[in-house]
Amino acid sequence: MRPFFASVRRLTVATRYHPSPALRRATLMTTPRLPVVQPMRSLHTTPAIHKPNRLIDEKSPYLLVDWYPWGRAAFEKAKAENKPIFLSIGYSTCHWCHVMEHESFENDQVAKILNEKFVSIKVDREENSGVDKLYMTYVQLTTGRGGWPMSVFLTPDLHPFFGATYFPPDDVGSHPGFKTVLSRVAKVWEDTPDALLQNGQDTIHQLRSYVQSRPRDSASDSLDADKIAKDACDHYASVYDASLGGFSDAPKFPQPVQMNFLLDYYGYTRLQQGKAETDGKDALAMVLFTLKKIAEGGIHEGAFCVWTQSELESVLDNQQAQAIIRHYGVQADGNVNPAQDPHGELVNKNVLTTQESLQETADALKMPLTELEKVLEAAKQKLWNYRVEHRPKPHRDEKILTSWNGLMMTGLVKAYQVLQDPAILDLATNTADFIHKELYRSDSKTLLRSYCQGPSAIEGFLDDYSYLIQGLLDLYEANKDERWVQWAYELQEKQNELFFDKEAGGYFTVQENDTSMVVRLKDEQDGAEPSPNAISLKNLIRLGTIMEKSDYVTHAQGTLDWSYRAMAQYPYAMPALVTSSLLMYHGVKQIVLAGNSDDKTMETYNDLVNQAFIPNKLVIQAKDSGFVHDHNSLIAKIAATSAQEQQGKPTAFVCENFTCGLPIQDATQLKKLLQN
Incomplete structure (x- = not known):
């Protein structure tokens, strides 16, 4: 192995995504780290070789090229012909993915080598995030960084033995180009295939060992979420750019998980006295200034938007x-x-x-x-x-992702609660209706991943379930329609069945029955999107409260046990998990509304509750019948009391620490209580 890897240099571009330090230390891969060079600027337009397009029926626009999709046909061909697999992972709006397509994948010489020596597979990372997560983890651990396009060489058993990101088509000084890399990989495979097979097996063994070596941590029983949150806030303060906002040097990327954490941290500390209160105000100031600079800045960095x-x-x-x-x-x-x-x-x-x-x-x-x-x-x-x-309009990827639309539903609900524009809430409701109709299998209660000119055949991953459940719970709190909480409950039950690790706690990214995944990973870190384990922890707490489900508490504790040690060491790498831990630590503040929902006073109560910033708030409508009534004895009792003692007059109850306060029937009193 050493002569081959010594001759192939790593060519990558920097990315904002980094593996957890604990994972990088725990996993010792055999591939050496090699120097980095910048991508070439040239953009060749050699016409592609014309041959049958096996991806013509794929839904993702990025996959409409003449390669194999990820699936059995490609795997069986690699085994039958004893060829290594070349796996290219990217996405439709990735600039350097298209550069490599034009420079290399449309080059006659490159196509000839790929067709003769490899089985080539192209994957859209947004559509098949499980494949991307597995092999991105491998590339990061073996090279020290990652990005897209991602280029990985696999054995026919899907074990990776070499990977990097962008390759230019031709050699650059001492750094080999893509044609050279392909030729060398093919030669080593022909001469010493056993060495590559062994390397791939060793890699998978180490990844599996790492995943299996993360037992539950009993130390989470003594969790001090406030201290962990303060450590995270202190880190962000130490790297904060007081001139331009944000928490890194240029190029800056918006990181919603960081700002969401800082806002929640402010919410949990704003009523405390002393330094904690000051820290919270500083956290809020960092967020507001950063958002101001984003609004003023040039986040629109393509040809459609710039001017001479x-x-x-x-x-x-x-x-x-x-x-x-x-x-x-x-x-x-x-x-x-x-x-x-x-x-x-x-x-x-x-x-x-x-x-x-x-x-x-x-x-x-x-x-x-x-x-x-x-x-x-x-x-x-x-x-x-x-x-x-x-001007030519920027390319738009037409596929609809379940996970991203779940996140969008949450954003729309938050915007509606502040702006009180019914059209915004309608967007969230219509999104939920569309996913239920097109991307939900009601017979098996499972989700599909994406939609583009029809639903894809790829089943949902953990993030599809967790993000959508969160969006549905937010939608229920906004419009009190119980079909959303009922669907969220069905999805949570299915998520627990498909993804939960009953031994070590936490949720796997992919289902157990996905045989194309040689390792099932779990992730507590945030990237551009929040960790689905963090969102799952929050969902379990909220749904467990609404449904009075004690086993959800067990799942939540198991998730926290699994992630606690990494979170305590590197809270700044997983702010969404820290936020969810704060919710578990402080408990839910239930605001229960009962009485005539058509009364104008109830509308006033809803407005007050919606616009109150309380990070651990959970709003429930108490009705005299229905899904929540049938599953929550407290809500059923409040509904009965409201009918008998308040004669249906709009009434609010604030419940926390297993105790409900006195009924509130005055808007001024409710507003004051929500502020305390």
């Missing part, structure tokens, strides 16, 4: 151009630092980024503030119209 100064001057009138150029820092030679444009894609271009306040711009241009606001608004509308009419 001459373009602006030709599209706008003189007054509009002066205002835009001044307020957004436009320069004749572009405002993008060349160090942040290594591939020369933004030369002489300007990313419109707010440089000063409106008043400062108005003063500089000797223009009344109200006039400047009108000028800027007219200019932005004119620029928008120009882009729509004259």
